[in-house]
Ligand SMILES: [Zn+2]
């Protein structure tokens with residue numbers, strides 16, 4: 468097994484070596500880039516032993532992968548194309564999964580990053596349709612927030628504070644209707660002048 472990541476830059480990609488990522492979790496790792504290849508079965512067995520009994524529960528695998536295209540890699544095990552998956556809306560890295568054998572490729576620091584998000588025992592969920600559509604929704608929300616921030620400038624925080632107050636109000640729909648009605652009344656008053 469040669470390193471799928473170093474293959475992009477090196478004519479003689481280094482051979483992956485057997486290593487232990489966590490106690491009881493054997494992986495193939497690259498001596499040069501420190502990337503690791505996790506095979507599906509050993510990973511799920513390890514995750515199960517880490518208390519994730521539901522890991523065998525089938526998740527609907529998302530077929531629409533990350534829009535990131537740079538650095539395409541091929542599976543170390545079966546040579547299939549590795550599909551990139553976004554991890555979170557606020558994460559700057561993607562993880563690669565083989566659609567054929569379920570093997571995963573993690574670049575040098577990605578296991579630690581998954582660990583810091585407590586996702587390392589739960590990676591299978593990242594590939595699910597639910598997880599991926601949640602990321603898209605978060606990204607959409609973030610883009611919308613940027614537009615409003617640009618619109619209101621320094622008033623944005625104050626508006627958010629007021630909105631939060633209204634949203635938590637027992638009569639929130641009535642408060643919004645009131646603000647809207649006030650605005651319509653004022654508008655018709657100015658136009659009649
Ligand atoms: Zn490598």
Ligand SMILES: [Zn+2]
Nearest residue numbers: 542545565568
């Ligand atoms: Zn594969």
